[in-house]
Amino acid sequence: MNWQIHLPALALAIPLLGAFASPVAGLGGRSIRNAWMVFISIATTAICLLLLNRVLAEGVMVYVMGAENWNLTLPSGLSWPIRIILQVDAFSAFMAVVGSVAALAGAFFSLQFMDKFTGLEKFSALYFLLVTGMLGMQLTGDLFNFFVFLEIASVASFGLIAFWRDRPEAVEASFKYMVISTLSAMFVLIAVGFLYGRYNAVNIAAVARMMHMGYAEKIALVFLVVSLTMKCGTVPMHMWTPDAYAEAPAGVTCLLVGVSQASLYGLFRVCFSLYGVSLGSTVVPWTIIVMGVLSMFIGVTMAVIQKEVKRLMAYHSVSQIGYILMALGVGLLAIRDPQAMAEYGFTAMKGGIFHILNYTMYKGLLFLTAGALFYSSGSRNLNEMGGLARVMPHTTFMFVIAAAAIAGIPPFNGFVSKLLIYQSTFAVYPLLAVVALVTSVLTLASFVKVFQTAFLGPARKKFEHATEAPGSMLIGMSILTIVIVAITLFPTWTLSHLVEPAAKALVDQAGYISAVMGGGL
Amino acid sequence: MWSKVYSGFGYWDVYVWLVFFGISSILVLWLRSLGRADYKEGTEQDEIFYGSNEVPEDGDDMGVPASSAYWGFVKALKPYYDSLVEIHSGIVSDYVGFFIFTAAVLAVLVLL
Numbered sequence: 318m319n320w321q322i323h324l325p326a327l328a329l330a331i332p333l334l335g336a337f338a339s340p341v342a343g344l345g346g347r348s349i350r351n352a353w354m355v356f357i358s359i360a361t362t363a364i365c366l367l368l369l370n371r372v373l374a375e376g377v378m379v380y381v382m383g384a385e386n387w388n389l390t391l392p393s394g395l396s397w398p399i400r401i402i403l404q405v406d407a408f409s410a411f412m413a414v415v416g417s418v419a420a421l422a423g424a425f426f427s428l429q430f431m432d433k434f435t436g437l438e439k440f441s442a443l444y445f446l447l448v449t450g451m452l453g454m455q456l457t458g459d460l461f462n463f464f465v466f467l468e469i470a471s472v473a474s475f476g477l478i479a480f481w482r483d484r485p486e487a488v489e490a491s492f493k494y495m496v497i498s499t500l501s502a503m504f505v506l507i508a509v510g511f512l513y514g515r516y517n518a519v520n521i522a523a524v525a526r527m528m529h530m531g532y533a534e535k536i537a538l539v540f541l542v543v544s545l546t547m548k549c550g551t552v553p554m555h556m557w558t559p560d561a562y563a564e565a566p567a568g569v570t571c572l573l574v575g576v577s578q579a580s581l582y583g584l585f586r587v588c589f590s591l592y593g594v595s596l597g598s599t600v601v602p603w604t605i606i607v608m609g610v611l612s613m614f615i616g617v618t619m620a621v622i623q624k625e626v627k628r629l630m631a632y633h634s635v636s637q638i639g640y641i642l643m644a645l646g647v648g649l650l651a652i653r654d655p656q657a658m659a660e661y662g663f664t665a666m667k668g669g670i671f672h673i674l675n676y677t678m679y680k681g682l683l684f685l686t687a688g689a690l691f692y693s694s695g696s697r698n699l700n701e702m703g704g705l706a707r708v709m710p711h712t713t714f715m716f717v718i719a720a721a722a723i724a725g726i727p728p729f730n731g732f733v734s735k736l737l738i739y740q741s742t743f744a745v746y747p748l749l750a751v752v753a754l755v756t757s758v759l760t761l762a763s764f765v766k767v768f769q770t771a772f773l774g775p776a777r778k779k780f781e782h783a784t785e786a787p788g789s790m791l792i793g794m795s796i797l798t799i800v801i802v803a804i805t806l807f808p809t810w811t812l813s814h815l816v817e818p819a820a821k822a823l824v825d826q827a828g829y830i831s832a833v834m835g836g837g838l
Numbered sequence: 839m840w841s842k843v844y845s846g847f848g849y850w851d852v853y854v855w856l857v858f859f860g861i862s863s864i865l866v867l868w869l870r871s872l873g874r875a876d877y878k879e880g881t882e883q884d885e886i887f888y889g890s891n892e893v894p895e896d897g898d899d900m901g902v903p904a905s906s907a908y909w910g911f912v913k914a915l916k917p918y919y920d921s922l923v924e925i926h927s928g929i930v931s932d933y934v935g936f937f938i939f940t941a942a943v944l945a946v947l948v949l950l
Contacts, residue, residue, distance in 0.1 A: 409868060497937060539941060546940075547940075555932060598948075601944075619922060621912070622912055624904045702904075733850060737843075767904075770902070772898060806852065808841070809841060
């Protein structure tokens, strides 16, 4: 039997093993724990890459947990699935690769960044639990399982955000995130309950097959959309983002960027695959577009006035999520009209999905450079920094690449995805593209401020003994830098081999349903 | 082609831009090479001009802090920023309030 049929399960089992075995690895000392963290991170990324390769070659993969056969989605005599099914299409696999690369970079960075702290076996256990939750959300084909993995990711996040528990700000940030996250999880659970009550099924494909919009479905849709947009930090529910991103250790913040994309994945899986053409009116697409526009503008204007480097970057996360929401909202708007989909909808979706990849890479890198600044200068306050390019040339170089990419400066990767978004959204409503362009200019202004105040300027006496970030931290940053440069140099390959298959999978609701339901019902 | 991205409205070629940056860099280096060759290192030509004042020894005394950056922009948008900062109260019940408010508005829009 080909072992690769088990890839979806392995993508969850390996980080889960990593989490539970971390305390055991910690007994062998720091070097064993570090080696374990590196091994699990590399293995998880490799499995996700293999999974993507197989899905691109052979189409949607399903994996039925506990069944006699791994692909027996409909046991004899039943017309809908009863077991837990992992369902991986090109969009799921794409998201899993993006998330696992962010996790790999964050893990390398954390090795030396966290070295002077205690309780690191708990840190690595929570870290891999968060990776498991993130990948589970992206690979499951089951609504209730999505909720379970969402909760696994949330609980691990609470612990990691408050990891420096001697800092009251970290505990406060974790508490705030816990309150809002638990509330949204309850909304998700109630929405799943509504759908289960109506259709006697929680499998996404099965529910999508039977979906007819009524009050219960509409309420479930509202609860899912609001909860998942909150989880990815959308205005006006974004306030937890600067608190949590700023207080978490830098390697964790890099991973949290990937985790927020898992919520975004959930949102679009719900909108495109669960509801799809059943959405009916344009209320939800336009709501997502408006939330995207607000997130872009409010996020970036709040970033401009920040003086704490990680809070500034966190507000930029809100802003960048806005681009993705706006693009995929435009794609959703065109879902019932093949002509509109061909004219601008599919381009918008390609731009949005490409931006997910770009955003995760450059924003992860920016948070890591902020961590490196904190490691060397002992401060996150930009007012107290200056002249650090002299002692941190490698970090400076990588910061400049990430800052140019996020600001959408040609020829960097951020420009390509933004170009697709500008042109397609302009076709729908020109003001959308104008707001996106203004946001891009303010993003550049904001990162010029960071570059000027932290890296440039005269040498400061207090940083006489500051040094460049150590090896593993540079490796973590280099992984993301290499990905950014590769995407920049080969945008066509990236679009045709990664982004387009993902976009096609997302709009192909019938393909998603038939992979599980076959000819049933 | 590995470099061309067709957007449906036109195309973008990364290698054209790389060639453009290459040519620009050559031009910049050429302009730089036209600079004066009789520059004397270690003399007063080497000193920083600091508004005719003595240059402070520590960079801390002469840098522009981040909170002063874009003060004109922020001042011009003061009413906008005042309301925006007020919304970002940091109080968790406000976070919950915005969540419930958004859910309620979307529910009304979807259900009606």
